[in-house]
Amino acid sequence: xxxxxDEQFVNLDFLFDEGPSREVDSLSFLYNNKALLKSSITKxxxxxxxxxxxxxxxxxxxxxxxxxxxxxxxxxxxxxxHESFILAAIEVVLEQSPSVVIVGDAPIQGCNWxxxxxxxxxxxxxxxxxxxxxxxxxxxxxxxxxxxxxxxPKKGKAPISEYIIFDLEEKSYLESxxxxxKNVFRVNNYAPERLAESHKKGIHKYCLxxxxxxxxxxxxxxxxxxxQKTGITCALKNLVxxxxxxxxxxxxxxxxxxxxxxxxxxxxxxxxxxxxxxxxANRRQGTKSYKSFVMxxxxxxxxxxxxxxxxxxxxxxxxxxxxxxxxxxxxxxxYGKSDGTISENPQRMLYSLCDGIVAGQGEGPLFPKPLPLxxxxxxxxxxxxxxxxxxxxxxxxxxxxxxxxxxxNSILCNSKIILESRQVEIEDLKKYSIRAxxxxxxxxxx
Numbered sequence: 001x002x003x004x005x006d007e008q009f010v011n012l013d014f015l016f017d018e019g020p021s022r023e024v025d026s027l028s029f030l031y032n033n034k035a036l037l038k039s040s041i042t043k044x045x046x047x048x049x050x051x052x053x054x055x056x057x058x059x060x061x062x063x064x065x066x067x068x069x070x071x072x073x074x075x076x077x078x079x080x081x082h083e084s085f086i087l088a089a090i091e092v093v094l095e096q097s098p099s100v101v102i103v104g105d106a107p108i109q110g111c112n113w114x115x116x117x118x119x120x121x122x123x124x125x126x127x128x129x130x131x132x133x134x135x136x137x138x139x140x141x142x143x144x145x146x147x148x149x150x151x152x153p154k155k156g157k158a159p160i161s162e163y164i165i166f167d168l169e170e171k172s173y174l175e176s177x178x179x180x181x182k183n184v185f186r187v188n189n190y191a192p193e194r195l196a197e198s199h200k201k202g203i204h205k206y207c208l209x210x211x212x213x214x215x216x217x218x219x220x221x222x223x224x225x226x227x228q229k230t231g232i233t234c235a236l237k238n239l240v241x242x243x244x245x246x247x248x249x250x251x252x253x254x255x256x257x258x259x260x261x262x263x264x265x266x267x268x269x270x271x272x273x274x275x276x277x278x279x280x281a282n283r284r285q286g287t288k289s290y291k292s293f294v295m296x297x298x299x300x301x302x303x304x305x306x307x308x309x310x311x312x313x314x315x316x317x318x319x320x321x322x323x324x325x326x327x328x329x330x331x332x333x334x335y336g337k338s339d340g341t342i343s344e345n346p347q348r349m350l351y352s353l354c355d356g357i358v359a360g361q362g363e364g365p366l367f368p369k370p371l372p373l374x375x376x377x378x379x380x381x382x383x384x385x386x387x388x389x390x391x392x393x394x395x396x397x398x399x400x401x402x403x404x405x406x407x408x409n410s411i412l413c414n415s416k417i418i419l420e421s422r423q424v425e426i427e428d429l430k431k432y433s434i435r436a437x438x439x440x441x442x443x444x445x446x
Contacts, residue, residue: 007416008380008381008384008411008414008415008416009046009379009380009381009384009415009416009417009418010377010378010379010381010384010385010388010415010416010417010418011044011045011046011377011378011379011418011419012044012375012376012377012388012417012418012419012429013040013043013044013375013376013377013420014374014375014419014420014432015027015030015036015040015357015374015375015376016372016374022372022374022434023372024077024358024370024371024372026372027357027358027372027373027374028077028357028358028370030357031077031082031084031085031357031358032084034084034087034088034091037084037085037088038088038091038092040376041088041089041092041353041376041378042092044376044377044378045092045353045378046378048351048378049089049092049093049096049219049351049353049378050092050095050096051096052096052097054096054217055093055096055097055098055217056096056097056098057097057098057099058098058099058216058217059098059099059100059102059214059215059216059217060093060098060100060101060102060215060216060217060218060219061102061104061211061212061214061215061217061218061219062086062089062090062093062101062102062103062104062219062221063103063104063105063218063219063220063221063238063239063241063242064080064081064086064103064105064221064223065080065081065105065221065222065223065225065233065238065241065355065365066080066081066105066107066111066116066241067079067080067107067108067111067223067241067365067366068080068107068108068110068111068116068366069107069111069112069113069115069116070115070116074369074370077358077370078223078225078358078359078360078368078369078370078371079223079360079365079366079368080116080223081221081222081223081355082223082355082357082358083118083120083121083124085221085355085357085376086103086121086221087121087124087125087128089219089221089353090103090125090128090136091128093219094128094131094132094134095132097132097134098134098217099134100134100135100136100137101134101135101136101137102136102137102139102211102215103125103136103137103138103139104137104138104139104140104141104209104211105140105141105241106140106141106142106209106240106241106242106243106244107140107142107241108366109142109144109145109146109147109189109246110145110146110147110148110149110189111145113140117138122138125138139209139211140157140158141158141209141211141241141242141243141244142157142158142244142245143155143156143157143158143160143163143207143244143245144156144157144245144246144247145157146189146285148189148294151285151286151290151291152286153285153286158244160207162209162210162244163207163208163209163210163244163245164207164208164209164210164213164336164338164340165205165206165207165340166205166206166208166332166336166340166341166342167203167204167205167340168204168205168206168328168331168332168342169202169203169204170202171342172199172204172324172328173323173324173325173327173328173405174199174204174250174321174324174325174328175201175202175204177253177320177321177324178199178200178201178202178204179200179201180200180201180202183195183196183200183254184253184254184260184261185199185250185251185252185253185254185321186250186251186252186253186254186263186275186279186314187246187247187249187250187251187252188251188312188313189282189285190246190247190282191279191282191283191285192254192279192282193283194247195247195248195249195250197247198247198248199248199250204328205248206243206248206249206328206329206332207243207244207245207247207248208242208243208244208329208332208333208336209242209243209244210338211242212242212333212336212348213336213337213338213348214338215348217348217349217351218333218348218349218350218351219351219352219353220235220238220239220350220351220352220353220382221238221352221353221354221355222234222235222237222238222352222354222355223354223355223356223359223360224354224355224356224359224360224373224375224389224393225359225360225361225364225365225368226360226361226362226363226364226365226368226393226436226437226438226439226442227364227365227439228311228313228315228316228363228364228365228439228440228441228442229251229252229313229314229315229316229319229322230319230322230323230326230400230401230402231317231390231395231399231400231401231402231403231438231439231442231446232386232389232390232393232395232400232402232403233364233365234352234354234356234382234385234386234389235352235354235379235382235383235385235386236326236327236330236382236383236386236402236406237326237365237386237402238352239326239329239330239333239382240325240326240329242329242333243329249325250321250322250324250325251313251314251319251321251322251325252313252314252319252321252322253314253320253321254275255267255272255275256268256271256272257318259272262314262318262319262320262321263275263311263312263313263314264306264309264310264311264312264314264316264318265309265310265316265318268304268310270300270301270303270304271300271301271304271306271310271312273300274297274298274300274301274304274312275297275312277293277294277296277297277300278293278294278297278312280293281293281294281297297312308440308441308443308444309440309441311441315439315440315441316439316441316442317399317401317441317442317445317446319401320401322402323401323402323405324405326402327402327405327406330382333348333350334346334347334348334350335347349380350380350382351378351379351380352377352378352379352380352382352385353376353377353378354375354376354377354378354379354385354389355376356373356374356375356376356377356389356392357373357374357375357376358370358371358372358373359371359372359373359393359436361393361436361437361438362437362438362439363439363440364439369437371393371434371436371437372434373392373393373434373436375389375392375432377389381411381415383403383406383407383408383411384411384412384415384417386402386403386406387403387408387411387412387426388417388426388429390403391426391429391430391433392429392432392433392434393433393434393435393436394433394434394435394436395436395438395446396446399445399446400446412426417429
């Protein structure tokens with residue numbers, strides 16, 4: 001689902017020399033070099049982010065990948081878009097005199113916002129506000145938060161009036177796997193009945209923050225990582241964070257593939273029982289019985305002797321739901337109108353500036369390990385960008401459903417991949433690739 005523009009492109013900049021410099025320690029040190037980050041961002045931004053004719057007096061939305069607060073030391077470099085990268089991108093934009101900059105995301109429901117945004121980051125934001133006399137707003141787009149450990153659901157954090165509900169109806173990518181008489185879709189830590197109200201045959205609703213539709217320019221700042229449900233996460237997947245309520249976000253379907261679902265392959269009564277127990281737990285969030293149901297589900301799960309492709313969250317290559325939801329959201333973000341309808345023509349330009357200096361591999365997006373990828377990219381075509389990132393991680397992009405169904409053949413035939421000011425082909429990127437460890441559910445597939 002690629003937007004038809006006069007010229008679709010991705011500009012790549014490698015920040016390493018062949019040899020020892022392509023290591024996690026040396027690449028992570030680059031985040032301390034603000035001048036280098038700004039110079040690289042300016043170089044690849046194609047005369048857009050550093051162009052006052054485009055930015056001046058405009059409302060700019062910057063959407064990082066703020067999936068979760070740091071829990072481990074290495075999270076600082078591979079979990080979220082690095083805060084130094086965000087600050088450098090903001091300053092490049094501020095130098096073109098926008099009217100206001102909004103920086104926001106909807107991290108997972110268990111993310112602690114106060115831990116996500118460090119005191120150092122907030123202090124530097126204030127310095128930029130004073131230096132440029134331009135307001136910068138930091139926004140949490142979530143309507144619901146919930147920590148499974150604390151069992152403390154908090155709903156209605158923001159009024160529904162701050163969001164726009166879109167219903168793609170039969171045009172949703174999810175329509176072909178939907179049912180009118182069964183509650184099939186699931187997302188972890190949410191009661192299934194709420195999701196059934198948003199997604200069933202002929203109804204496919206999403207809840208997007210109004211900031212996307214109020215902004216003149218939208219700049220996505222993804223972190224390049226592997227992803228348990230979609231193989232990789234980058235420009236396409238990053239737009240999930242403009243949806244403010246996961247009651248509108250199907251992540252997998254109930255049951256194994258032999259039961260008609262896509263949570264895991266085959267069928268297993270113990271695993272199916274685990275899913276039922278988790279449903280009962282999620283209906284009881286905030287009550288004393290919640291943790292008892294979760295504990296029972298975990299015991300049964302261990303007794304089922306799961307393999308790598310078995311996951312209670314649909315974390316494997318056979319997940320046939322999440323990629324559809326991602327492509328739906330990309331369509332809305334580009335073609336959606338502020339009245340909740342979908343136009344036949346693009347309504348806004350969406351740019352992605354991707355942080356792959358130190359990427360994430362393994363059990364991303366929440367438990368990645370550092371990968372010395374050493375690249376940043378700028379694009380007006382999310383699908384093209386992610387095909388390039390998958391190739392640089394040593395993956396066959398044709399085996400990743402999210403990329404396969406984005407129409408990779410036409411994208412590669414009608415787009416430009418620019419490396420160091422010269423046009424290259426997708427095959428040319430192989431010599432720069434570094435083998436990333438895929439998530440366990442994709443190990444023998446990618």
